Amino acid sequence: MTERKTPSAAAKSVGDIAPKLVQLTDDVLFGDIWERPGLSKRDRSMITVATLVSLYRSNELPFHLNRALDNGVTEQELIEMMTHLAFYAGWPCGMTAITTARDVFQSRRE
Incomplete structure (x- = not known):
């Protein structure tokens, strides 16, 4: 270890x-x-967030949203991803992700 x-x-x-x-x-x-080395951390973050949103894994989402922001994904890109996923993964998944993202964004500004 x-x-x-x-x-x-x-x-x-x-x-x-x-x-x-x-x-x-x-x-x-x-x-x-x-x-x-096959993917950037930014790309891995986008894939991970999309997967967590799609699978409705809201417990892990705040950690990975913060990680995505640290890895260069913008707030606007995350919002657009969640809006897009609402149609593919389901409305509740998208809405829950957006409200979680709002909380994460706000906590990073405090």
């Missing part, structure tokens, strides 16, 4: 009960998959 100075989001969330899941999240998902 990679040594970190500060606990990862996964470690903070479930590290007390699922250390192996934290290790896999940190080392494989974010340490390997997200670091592969």
